[in-house]
Amino acid sequence: MIGYPTKKNPSSKAIKQTTSKRGMSLEEDLNMTNQYYRAMDRAVIHKKPTPVQVVSVDYPMRSKARITEAYYRTPSTTDYNGVYRGRAIDFEAKDNQLKSNFPLSKIHSHQLAHLQQVAKHGAIAFVIVRFTTLDESYLIFIDQLMGFIQSHTRKSIPYAWFSEFAHRIDSGYTPPLDYLKVLDICCFKGEM
Amino acid sequence: MIGYPTKKNPSSKAIKQTTSKRGMSLEEDLNMTNQYYRAMDRAVIHKKPTPVQVVSVDYPMRSKARITEAYYRTPSTTDYNGVYRGRAIDFEAKDNQLKSNFPLSKIHSHQLAHLQQVAKHGAIAFVIVRFTTLDESYLIFIDQLMGFIQSHTRKSIPYAWFSEFAHRIDSGYTPPLDYLKVLDICCFKGEM
Numbered sequence: 455m456i457g458y459p460t461k462k463n464p465s466s467k468a469i470k471q472t473t474s475k476r477g478m479s480l481e482e483d484l485n486m487t488n489q490y491y492r493a494m495d496r497a498v499i500h501k502k503p504t505p506v507q508v509v510s511v512d513y514p515m516r517s518k519a520r521i522t523e524a525y526y527r528t529p530s531t532t533d534y535n536g537v538y539r540g541r542a543i544d545f546e547a548k549d550n551q552l553k554s555n556f557p558l559s560k561i562h563s564h565q566l567a568h569l570q571q572v573a574k575h576g577a578i579a580f581v582i583v584r585f586t587t588l589d590e591s592y593l594i595f596i597d598q599l600m601g602f603i604q605s606h607t608r609k610s611i612p613y614a615w616f617s618e619f620a621h622r623i624d625s626g627y628t629p630p631l632d633y634l635k636v637l638d639i640c641c642f643k644g645e646m
Numbered sequence: 647m648i649g650y651p652t653k654k655n656p657s658s659k660a661i662k663q664t665t666s667k668r669g670m671s672l673e674e675d676l677n678m679t680n681q682y683y684r685a686m687d688r689a690v691i692h693k694k695p696t697p698v699q700v701v702s703v704d705y706p707m708r709s710k711a712r713i714t715e716a717y718y719r720t721p722s723t724t725d726y727n728g729v730y731r732g733r734a735i736d737f738e739a740k741d742n743q744l745k746s747n748f749p750l751s752k753i754h755s756h757q758l759a760h761l762q763q764v765a766k767h768g769a770i771a772f773v774i775v776r777f778t779t780l781d782e783s784y785l786i787f788i789d790q791l792m793g794f795i796q797s798h799t800r801k802s803i804p805y806a807w808f809s810e811f812a813h814r815i816d817s818g819y820t821p822p823l824d825y826l827k828v829l830d831i832c833c834f835k836g837e838m
Contacts, residue, residue, distance in 0.1 A: 492763070498769075521716040527695075541732075
């Protein structure tokens with residue numbers, strides 16, 4: 455078969471399908487960003503593994519357990535956490551295909567509760583929302599998010615609210631999504 | 647079938663078998679302790695899910711993905727983390743069946759590297775070791791542990807070292823393993 459110049463590359467799609475379906479490119483960007491932060495010794499922030507309920511396991515070899523039945527569980531916490539400049543960091547990241555608003559149903563209520571709880575104990579807690587079609591990413595602190603939820607009855611946050619109140623995250627190559635820059639400005643008053 | 651008073655409850659065993667085989671009772675104690683800390687609003691500390699490499703997934707129902715082939719991965723970080731009194735908390739917990747020493751091979755080198763890295767960035771980083779047969783649990787800060795490793799050629803830490811230099815953790819009912827008490831004394835100088 456002739457590889458026409460416009461042919462889609464099937465291998466990149468194949469790699470994507472092996473991981474979670476949700477928020478793929480945002481997840482990749484954050485993983486690369488966190489890897490960069492660790493390599494530069496700026497922060498230690500990791501993605502938590504996706505929780506899996508294992509039902510049955512085979513032992514074809516003594517050395518290697520093979521899970522033959524398991525189910526994804528709803529995470530009780532957020533996806534990312536770690537430490538930066540002496541502070542605990544905790545956040546959730548959400549891709550959003552819509553252009554005009556971000557549906558609040560994308561964030562589980564127990565994740566909101568978790569973010570409020572860690573913030574109360576001194577962590578820097580936030581949500582990163584990417585408007586995929588616009589290629590714009592925003593950081594919203596949990597206090598801001600709860601403020602919106604408590605003062606509005608609507609079930610989604612309009613795009614205009616993000617561009618006015620949330621913190622736009624610069625995207626680039628190294629790192630792809632420099633969210634610590636937002637924290638430097640908002641939580642550490644720009645001091646280095 | 648008559649339920650004799652001495653009959654063992656099969657359901658509790660069934661629950662145990664669904665989770666990791668390693669360090670079961672210490673893990674249970676820590677999970678209960680962390681649950682207690684959260685319920686009392688003292689700290690937010692969770693066990694991270696065991697990382698699993700998913701190879702294939704079936705979709706018998708649209709709503710429920712069924713993992714049909716997966717393997718346990720070596721964790722790149724530690725098992726527990728969270729936030730307490732404004733500080734990031736990060737630790738690994740290890741059961742030990744031996745009475746006279748704790749083999750250092752039980753802690754992966756990348757876990758030691760991770761604990762040193764988070765401590766450098768301001769987290770309180772430590773290892774909890776339980777001598778199962780003696781029912782004694784100890785907390786060792788990463789600096790202490792690295793100090794031992796760097797000044798000794800032996801591949802295990804003698805029990806006597808623990809009883810002299812490590813911090814014994816009180817065991818009880820609520821919570822089963824009050825390790826925050828050690829942090830209150832060692833990291834917060836007893837101030838409340």
